Amino acid sequence: MRIEQHRYTERFGSARMHDVQKVLELDSGRARVPTAQGNLAVLQIEEDVIKDYEEQMAVVIPTKDEKLKLFEGVISGIPHECLIIVVSNSERKRFDRFRMERDALEQYCRFTQRRALIVHQKDPHLARALESAGYTDILGEDGRILDGKAEGMMVGILLAGVLGKEYVGFIDADNYFPGSVWEYIRCYAAGFSMAESPYAMVRVLWRYKPKMSAHGLYFKKWGRVSQVTNRVMNAVISYKTGFETEIIKTGNAGEHAMSLPLAMLLPYASGFAIEPQELLSIFEGFGGVQPVLDPKAAESGVEIFQIESRNPHLHEEKGEEHLKEMLLAGLGAIYHSQLSEEEVHEMILEELREQGALCGEEEPPRPQTYAPLRTVDLEKFGAALESQMDAYSIVPAK
Numbered sequence: 001m002r003i004e005q006h007r008y009t010e011r012f013g014s015a016r017m018h019d020v021q022k023v024l025e026l027d028s029g030r031a032r033v034p035t036a037q038g039n040l041a042v043l044q045i046e047e048d049v050i051k052d053y054e055e056q057m058a059v060v061i062p063t064k065d066e067k068l069k070l071f072e073g074v075i076s077g078i079p080h081e082c083l084i085i086v087v088s089n090s091e092r093k094r095f096d097r098f099r100m101e102r103d104a105l106e107q108y109c110r111f112t113q114r115r116a117l118i119v120h121q122k123d124p125h126l127a128r129a130l131e132s133a134g135y136t137d138i139l140g141e142d143g144r145i146l147d148g149k150a151e152g153m154m155v156g157i158l159l160a161g162v163l164g165k166e167y168v169g170f171i172d173a174d175n176y177f178p179g180s181v182w183e184y185i186r187c188y189a190a191g192f193s194m195a196e197s198p199y200a201m202v203r204v205l206w207r208y209k210p211k212m213s214a215h216g217l218y219f220k221k222w223g224r225v226s227q228v229t230n231r232v233m234n235a236v237i238s239y240k241t242g243f244e245t246e247i248i249k250t251g252n253a254g255e256h257a258m259s260l261p262l263a264m265l266l267p268y269a270s271g272f273a274i275e276p277q278e279l280l281s282i283f284e285g286f287g288g289v290q291p292v293l294d295p296k297a298a299e300s301g302v303e304i305f306q307i308e309s310r311n312p313h314l315h316e317e318k319g320e321e322h323l324k325e326m327l328l329a330g331l332g333a334i335y336h337s338q339l340s341e342e343e344v345h346e347m348i349l350e351e352l353r354e355q356g357a358l359c360g361e362e363e364p365p366r367p368q369t370y371a372p373l374r375t376v377d378l379e380k381f382g383a384a385l386e387s388q389m390d391a392y393s394i395v396p397a398k
Ligand code: GDD
Pocket: 061, 062, 063, 064, 065, 066, 087, 088, 089, 121, 147, 148, 149, 152, 153, 171, 172, 173, 174, 252, 253, 254, 255, 272, 275, 315, 316, 318, 322, 326
């Protein structure tokens, strides 16, 4: 794979945010002895290096009632070396969609000779195991894990930790192009191979997000929600530092990955607020304005890569209300961050009123925030799940 070198980095305290790097070539050919005068602007990442990172990576697929055909396509795009972890919050009553997902995954793993894990978010054993490991933040009044994409992702991170993975990447289950899933994961691997710190995050920026228009397909560059989130997130930094910036281009990136040490360290926010909150948690915890979240990580620094894929992103259209909910969740997280100045509050209120997501003097609700997962005793969590691991695991037949 050939990718642009990162040529520009902004620093906030000990957090380093690299500007967007474009993928230039999906497959850069066989490994060769590097030439003496390497190209400074372009980085070639050998296939073996990508595979080394994929081998240490769990790919978590959060899913809730997605079309089975899409789910099947998505799993087929995940490189063979990665461990697949599906965290499903799909229906089990009227139709047992979870059962269908499990069956599809099982069949796929049988023919591809690979291993996977699949759990249901509402499985009482998962909730009990979390409780016994000392973590109740994501449990609801009914004692089960709360609904929400973030809550599913957090379960996925913990399972990746129990299984000893070094990296965790997220892939949505409603993607129409398996080839793009494959590319996103290569981007994750490429990002980690460039990282200097063990606390690293890779966020994917789609080259295009095609939409149907009156004139046929229109290859839109920016999603409606991302456009606003990025602008507001950049304003948070600009007002704090006194220098206007446009560095953030992946404020909402659902397709992203983290090293396990970083994934265990960050406080998260509920539902769709999770991706903007990850950035806020890094800036709050390492930006030098508030007390340091973790001295060891501060010493190494936290690195954020933003990589632009070649593949366009095509996923399910979920409608206006869904977009509004997502915007409200993300901007709610920013609004209530201690880093946000008055100007940012005004900007958020204006945007949400204009979009009809807030009326009058209403303020955006504060998303629920969760303590970092490092407070979970992973050994206890793993031990409490041991009796269930056979039920959760799909292993290739011998
Ligand atoms: N486990 C679990 N639990 N998964 C869920 C839940 C839940 O309660 N709710 C949604 N999901 C799954 C969906 O099935 C899908 O696979 C993924 O989470 C993303 O949800 P979508 O409903 O498809 O969200 P989106 O496409 O509007 O937004 C995506 O892209 C945004 C921009 O990149 C999400 O990934 C956002 O988080 C992201 O900000």
